[in-house]
Amino acid sequence: MGTGGVGIVRMSGTKAMDIANKIFVPVSDNGNGPDRGYKIRYGKARDPEDGQIIDEVLLTVMRAPKTYTREDVVEINCHAGPVVLKKILMTLVALGARLADPGEFTLRAFLNGRIDLAQAEAVMTLVSAKTEAALRSAVQQLSGEFSEKIGKIKSDLIHILSEVEAAIDFPEEDLDLIKPDVLIKKLMDLIEEVGRLIESAKQGKILIEGIATAIVGKANVGKSSLLNRLLMEDRAIVTPFPGTTRDVIEAMLNIHGILLRIQDTAGIRESGNLIEQEGIKRSRESIQKADLVLMVMDGSKEPDDEDVRIARMLTDKDTVLILNKMDLVDKKEQKCNNLSIIDIIRPKIILNTSILYDLGVNELKTGIAELFFQGKRGHDESPVVTNVRHVSALNSAEEALQRVLQGAGQGLSEEFLSVDLRGALAALGQITGETTTDDILNEIFSGFCVGK
Numbered sequence: 001m002g003t004g005g006v007g008i009v010r011m012s013g014t015k016a017m018d019i020a021n022k023i024f025v026p027v028s029d030n031g032n033g034p035d036r037g038y039k040i041r042y043g044k045a046r047d048p049e050d051g052q053i054i055d056e057v058l059l060t061v062m063r064a065p066k067t068y069t070r071e072d073v074v075e076i077n078c079h080a081g082p083v084v085l086k087k088i089l090m091t092l093v094a095l096g097a098r099l100a101d102p103g104e105f106t107l108r109a110f111l112n113g114r115i116d117l118a119q120a121e122a123v124m125t126l127v128s129a130k131t132e133a134a135l136r137s138a139v140q141q142l143s144g145e146f147s148e149k150i151g152k153i154k155s156d157l158i159h160i161l162s163e164v165e166a167a168i169d170f171p172e173e174d175l176d177l178i179k180p181d182v183l184i185k186k187l188m189d190l191i192e193e194v195g196r197l198i199e200s201a202k203q204g205k206i207l208i209e210g211i212a213t214a215i216v217g218k219a220n221v222g223k224s225s226l227l228n229r230l231l232m233e234d235r236a237i238v239t240p241f242p243g244t245t246r247d248v249i250e251a252m253l254n255i256h257g258i259l260l261r262i263q264d265t266a267g268i269r270e271s272g273n274l275i276e277q278e279g280i281k282r283s284r285e286s287i288q289k290a291d292l293v294l295m296v297m298d299g300s301k302e303p304d305d306e307d308v309r310i311a312r313m314l315t316d317k318d319t320v321l322i323l324n325k326m327d328l329v330d331k332k333e334q335k336c337n338n339l340s341i342i343d344i345i346r347p348k349i350i351l352n353t354s355i356l357y358d359l360g361v362n363e364l365k366t367g368i369a370e371l372f373f374q375g376k377r378g379h380d381e382s383p384v385v386t387n388v389r390h391v392s393a394l395n396s397a398e399e400a401l402q403r404v405l406q407g408a409g410q411g412l413s414e415e416f417l418s419v420d421l422r423g424a425l426a427a428l429g430q431i432t433g434e435t436t437t438d439d440i441l442n443e444i445f446s447g448f449c450v451g452k
Helices: 016-023 082-094 104-111 117-127 132-142 145-169 180-209 223-231 274-289 305-314 339-345 361-371 388-409 414-432 438-445
Strands: 004-012 024-026 039-046 053-062 073-080 211-217 249-255 258-264 292-298 318-324 349-352
Touching: 004 016, 004 082, 004 104, 016 024, 016 053, 016 073, 016 082, 024 053, 053 082, 073 082, 104 117, 104 438, 117 132, 117 145, 117 414, 117 438, 132 145, 132 180, 145 180, 145 414, 180 258, 180 388, 211 223, 211 274, 211 305, 223 249, 223 258, 223 292, 223 361, 249 361, 258 361, 274 305, 292 305, 292 361, 305 339, 318 339, 318 361, 349 361, 388 414
Parallel strands: 211 258, 211 292, 292 318, 318 349
Antiparallel strands: 004 073, 024 039, 039 053, 053 073, 249 258
C-alpha cells in the first residue's frame, strides 16, 4: 500500500452489502439507505467491536448484475494512509469477508459471463500499457473486437464442420454436400485469416514489450550523447575521452507512441582494461538481443577496421546507420566514403547528424516511427494479437487447418477431416475461454494485481 489522497477498499459477493452495513455509519439518514444501488453516501467507517471511528468515508453501492463482477459490489473510499486502509480492510475481514486472490474481481467477471477470457487478459494489458498505441490496442481488445474476430472465424469453421459431419451422419441421404473444391477454397480463406492474426503478433510484441534497441559503435563517436538527446536528460556521462561508458545503460523511451527499450553500450574496441573488456562483452550481448540497432559512426572520418568489425556483427539486424559529427565536415570536401559499411549492414535508414548541436535527432525519431507501423495505428484497423497464449492457440489452429487442407486435397474421408476441424475449433476456444482448463485460468490471473 502507498500513501495518497484517496484509497479504495472493494468488496464483491452476495454478502458485500450486509458486511458494509456493519461498518458504515451514515452522517444523515434521508431515506436512501446504504443498500440502494448507484448512490454514493457520506459517513464514517466504524469498528463495530469497540465503536472506534476509523475514518470519514464515502460508500459506493453497485447492485448486481450491472457491476464489474455481475455481483453486488461495495467500495469504501477513505484516506489513503496505509494504517487507515489496513484497519478498514481487516475490520471487513473480521466481519466475514476474505482477502481477494490476484485478479479475482476480473476472474469473477469472466466466470459470471460479463467478459470472455481474451477481454479479461486485456484488462492486464490495459493496466500495464506504456504508450498510447498499447493503450489503444488494449481498449480494442477489452471492447471485444478481437473476440469478435475469433468468433467470426469459429462461426465459419463450425459451418464447414457441420457440412463435413453431415456426410458422416447421413451417408445414404441425397444431401447437397460441400464440394471438395469449395471446401478447399473455404479452408484457404480461414487459414489466411488466422495467418494474418499470427502475423500481427509481431506488432503486438512491439506494442507491449517495446523495441529492444542497442546504440553501438566505436568509442567516442557520440553514442552516449545520442542517448541523452533522445531522453532529453543527462543520463549518460559524456567526455571527450574514449572508454567513458564501461557498462550498458538502459532506459525507456516513447517515440511517437512506440516504446523503445534502449541500451547505450560501451564503445567496441580492443582494450587491455579488464573493466572495459567486460563492458565490451556486454555490448556484444546487447547486439545479439536487440530488435533494432543504432550504429553510430564518426561521419567526419573515413571508416576504419574497427567500424568494419562492428558492422559485421550487424549483418542480420535491422540497423539505422547514424553518421555523426557532420558539423566537422567541410561542405566543400567530398563526402566520406561509407559504401563498405553500407554494403555490409544494408541499413534501413541512413542519417547525417550532429548530435552536439541536436541536428538530425528529430529525423531519427521520425524514421524509427515510420520503420515500425508507419508511426501509428489507426482506430479502425484490425485487432493486433498481443498475448503469447493467443499466438500459441492460433498456431495450433492453423496447423490443424493445414492438415485438413492437405487431407481434403488427398481425398481423405470426412471422418479424418472432422478430427482436425474439431481440433482447430478447440484451439480457438482456448482464446476466449470456452475450452480453457482451471490450470490455465490460475496461471493467467496469478499475474494480476489484487485490486483487479
